[in-house]
Amino acid sequence: MPLLTIGAFARACRLSPKALRLYDELDLLRPLRVDPETGYRYYAPEQLAQARLVAWLRRLGMPLALIRELRDLAPADAAREIRAYWARVEAETAVRRDLATFLVDHLSTPPVPVDRKDLTMLELRYCARSDRGLVRPANQDTAYAGRHLLAVADGYGEAGGAVSGAAVDALRVLDTDLLPAGGVLGLLEDAVTGATEAARNAAEGGEGSGTTLTALLWTGTRLALVHIGDSRAYLLRGTGLFRITHDHSVVQSLLDEGRLTEEEARSHPDRLLLLKSLDGSTTGTPDLRLHDAHPGDRYLLCSDGLTRTVPEPTLHHVLTTSPTPEAAARALVDAANAAGGEDNVSCVVADLVEQAA
The missing domain is CATH 1.20.5 (Single alpha-helices involved in coiled-coils or other helix-helix interfaces)
Incomplete structure (x- = not known):
């Protein structure tokens, strides 16, 4: 079958000649022959299927680099x-x-005037605990709890401990009663930018280093969440325990696609691989969102050293039966170590309670 000129091929696959030239330069779709004198490109009819696939994937918004990986x-x-x-x-x-x-x-x-005499003022009661575990030679986790900020970071790589600490330290500027003017999500986003830069600086010289980061910022009326990686945040409201973060991990993506069961995920060989983290090759944009607050809410932030060893029914039992955040945090760390303590384990437990008069 005769070869198609670039114009004929473009009409057949519904890609422009300009796009075909670009895909040739990027090694996405090479012409079968290029005229050595004129530089004119010729394509085989058999290449139409590949060209149409590239066009469809571009319509999905898929990056060219990923399309190149799919090609073969x-x-x-x-x-x-x-x-x-x-x-x-x-x-x-x-x-x-x-x-x-x-x-x-x-x-x-529009803002509604509030009679402060009838306004229920809430505050956080909190406890943070971090433990090396029973196997790891050092603790690369960082856990922090203050009047306004709760945070857990799980570092990895040669400089993992320094990176997780730097990321959390960069957020501590927000743990103040006098937050700068501006929207809380904007403030948190700016702080995360600082945390990303701090983590990058701390990772210099530490091969393959990075960190997860999960934090809650209490504004006095709402909680703003920032999350990247596979550390987690849970909300205990009434008798129900709800996970309010989504793992940025390879295994979670397989679960989302229905290709793994929860049981298979626990022993999957890629269960430690992250799709997004702060710094390192998997850097991505953190999740940012706001959560309404109710009196009596209890929050748990934790590294995967807890969630990979202690099942959610046990988390639920500890959180519902422990009278204080201190007792809950201690019981959760003890449960992780009782299950083998194979990883560092960190958790922050915080209750939203009415302020004393």
Whole structure:
């Protein structure tokens, strides 16, 4: 069958000649032959399927670098990677949707005068604990709890401890009664930018180093969440325990796609691999969102040294039966070590209670 000129090939696959030239330069779709004198490109009809696949993936918004990786995969493997990519897109879209909903409500609803005599003032009662565990030679976790800020970071790599500590220290500027003027999410986003830079600086010279970060900022009326990695935040409200973060991990993406069960995930060989973290090769954008606060809410922030060894029914039991944050945090660390203590374990437990008169 005769070769197709670039113009004919472009019409057949619905890509522009300009796009075809770009994909040639990026080694995405090479022409079968290039005229040595004119530089004119010629394509085989058999390349139409690959060209249409590239066009479809670009319509999905898939980055060119990822399309290049898919190009040489078997169809089943390519389908798996597309499912994983779209699961990440949907998760990130959900975060942006929540933020957009908040902004629409915030900007379209005029402030309502509040009679402070009838206003219930809440405050945090909190405890942070971090433990090396029974196996690891050092503790690379960092846990912090203050009047306004709760945070857990799980470092990894040669400089993991320094990186997790630097990230949390950069957020501690927000642990004050006198927050700067401006929206709380904006303040938190600026602080996360500082935490990212601090983590990057701390990781210099430490090969493959980075950290997770999960933090809650108490504004006096709401809690603002920042989250990246596979540390977690839980809310105990009434008798129900709810996870309010989504793991940025390879195993979680497989669970989202229905390709793993919870039982299989616990022993999966890639269960420690992250899709996003602060610094390192998996750096990504943290999740930011706001949560309403109710009197009596209890929050748990923890590293995966707790959640990979202590099942959620046990977490629920400890959080519902412990009378204070101190007792809950101590019991949770003890439970992780009783289960083998294979990893560092850190947790922050905080209660929202009415302020004393």
